[in-house]
Amino acid sequence: MAIDNSLFGEYSSAAFSAYTGVRVIMTAAANPFMARAIELSLENVRSGCGGPFGAVIVRHGQIIAEGVNQVTSRNDPTAHAEVLAIRGACAKLASFELKDCELYTSCEPCPMCLGAIYWARLARLYYANTADDAAGIGFDDSFIYREIQAVHARRRIPTAQLMRDEALAAFRAWADKPDKIAY
């Protein structure tokens, strides 16, 4: 993990103090990138943009993209902090992969975001709050983790398979396509 310790001096806990009225004492274990993700999560509660989640993507010791939860303000259930940070970083780098990047997120990623992290092929992942912490304030993260591990027949959203024989035609076409861009 490449951390430029000089960044510590630039980090301010003003956002914490303004919201909570309590000055956050940064511990020796404090990390400036995670501190920024946490700061974003606090700002997001204050602004009312969405849930208490923030994330940053770091490349070569520099933050290249940030995200906050904007589900309710954008009417987009996929607008989680991590997804928006990943989309922003990919746009910046004009790439669909982030192999030399790290993600710092103020909460353990939900299954949607963890899936996005794998598809983006991030190098490392750091989180602060846990999925159970999120469940404790009313979010579905732990529930969705359990659902994903359940067989289809036991999932809360009724799920059925249709027309596999017809759909396989597209997979055969992909396998046979000489000029495809794999990802």
Place this chain on the structure above:
Amino acid sequence: MAIDNSLFGEYSSAAFSAYTGVRVIMTAAANPFMARAIELSLENVRSGCGGPFGAVIVRHGQIIAEGVNQVTSRNDPTAHAEVLAIRGACAKLASFELKDCELYTSCEPCPMCLGAIYWARLARLYYANTADDAAGIGFDDSFIYREIQAVHARRRIPTAQLMRDEALAAFRAWADKPDKIAY
């Protein structure tokens, strides 16, 4: 499942025929919404926009949004067919939930998309190809399903927790916020 059987007459297998050179015989089990998702998946291979995946969202017997995989053409690893269909449907309805909608997707959703389906609170899910079928043509779906079920220490992307004490401040702020919009 509300299906308007009159839609069968409107469905054309021309897209299949044009790509594969083989006319697809629709079976008695054919469903017009899944047929459209499959048609989109085939068109997407032909156009080169992305992987062989298509999805539609149906509300009250009508398709309200469609999506195809655009990961490589948009440089966005989250631009899966299901995610784009969900985002489109939410934009159309100006809502962050799709409780009275069904998703038809040409392939079993990856964990990212399944998470998005739960966050959108879709009523039902229909899929055609399986995650193992996708693995068979080089996609990571099954791998990511296995990773999500693994403990952090055994995951391929190194994962560590930092600064939970500091991050909990945002969760407390959320819990205490009187005017929050829960989702």
